[in-house]
Amino acid sequence: MALKDKLIDSEADYTPAERKVIRVLLANYPVAGLATASRLAQQAEVSDPTVIRLATKLGFSGFIEMQQALLAELEAHMNSALTMLESRKPTVSAEGLYQSYAEATIAALKNSQSEILxxxxxxxxxxxxxxxxxxxxxxxxxxxxxxxxxxxxxxxxxxxxxxxxxxxxxxxxxxxxxxxxxxxxxxxxxxxxxxxxxxxxxxxxxxxxxxxxxxxxxxxxxxxxxxxxxxxxxxxxxxxxxxxxxxxxxxxxxxxxxxLDKEVRPRLEEIEHYRRLNNVVLDTPANAPSKPRKKQRAKT
CATH class of the missing domain: 3.40.50.10490 (Glucose-6-phosphate isomerase like protein; domain 1)
Structure with a gap:
């Protein structure tokens, strides 16, 4: 499992302070992890030992070994044919602008999945x-x-x-x-x-x-x-x-x-009733069958 996958693992039991470090790492991955442990701790506003504990929890002997794993990922990424192909995209023509923009936006969406814990x-x-x-x-x-x-x-x-x-x-x-x-x-x-x-x-x-x-x-x-x-x-x-x-x-x-499906449904039904009654939208006739929910009297 890549380090990034470990960081966003929903099953992992991270402390609030460790999550602060993870957020900094994910926000600028993998570069943020290539600084010193003290620098990373400063950016995350936690103590140096918190950074070390996180590295250990991720399965490394210490922060240095975690950095080595990050460097290995970075090297593999830089040397892959796919990465080189991505870096050599042709200039976008007017005919292909929409497709190119859509692909760039989809890439941004995929990146957003790994930025949020x-x-x-x-x-x-x-x-x-x-x-x-x-x-x-x-x-x-x-x-x-x-x-x-x-x-x-x-x-x-x-x-x-x-x-x-x-x-x-x-x-x-x-x-x-x-x-x-x-x-x-x-x-x-x-x-x-x-x-x-x-x-x-x-x-x-x-x-x-x-x-x-x-x-x-x-x-x-x-x-x-x-x-x-x-x-x-x-x-x-x-x-x-x-x-x-x-x-x-x-x-x-x-x-x-x-x-909150059960709590939300009655409110939506009542709102929909009055929208139909007032002929707010064109897809339903004003006389479509609909009843507002009755207000429940408080028990005494």
């Missing part, structure tokens, strides 16, 4: 599922659209989903309402935005938990986020892609609906 994704999903009060969704100039998409999903699945959108002055009104039982989902890809970072920081200071979806360079929010999910943004376009982050978003929604 299953434990981190599960933690983010659990935070969404178990959120006691409100869920605030926020993003920047472009990532704000991702925040809006997550909000549109959540508002169908549960009450209390809020899309945070507006100027810094407007954001202050949202921050003033945030408490310890609230959750913030922040989307922040490079170039990171001051208003998004400030909102998340102030929400954190008020006790809210933070889920951050960002890139491998990580938004400043990562320094205090409860859990951080990273994804690649590079393709052949001069603009960063948001497709891997969008897939992460949809995966979180899928996890939410999968765990």
């Amino acid at each position: 299953p434990a981190d994704f599960n933690e983010a999903a659990d935070l969404l599922i178990k959120a006691r009060k409100r869920i605030f969704c926020i993003g920047g100039r472009f990532t704000g659209f991702l925040a809006a998409i997550l909000h549109r999903h959540l508002v169908q699945l549960r009450p209390g989903a809020i899309w945070v959108n507006g100027s810094l002055a407007d954001l202050a009104e949202y921050v003033a309402d945030i408490g310890k039982q609230d959750l913030v989902v922040a989307f922040d890809l490079r170039r990171y935005q001051q208003d998004v970072v400030q909102f998340a920081r102030q929400a954190h200071e008020r006790g809210a938990r933070i889920i951050l979806l960002t890139d491998k360079w990580k938004s400043p929010i990562a320094s205090f986020a409860t859990v951080t999910l990273t994804g690649p943004v590079d393709t052949i376009s001069p603009f960063d892609t948001m497709v891997p982050t969008m897939v992460q978003l949809e995966a979180l929604v899928t996890a939410f609906t999968g765990k």
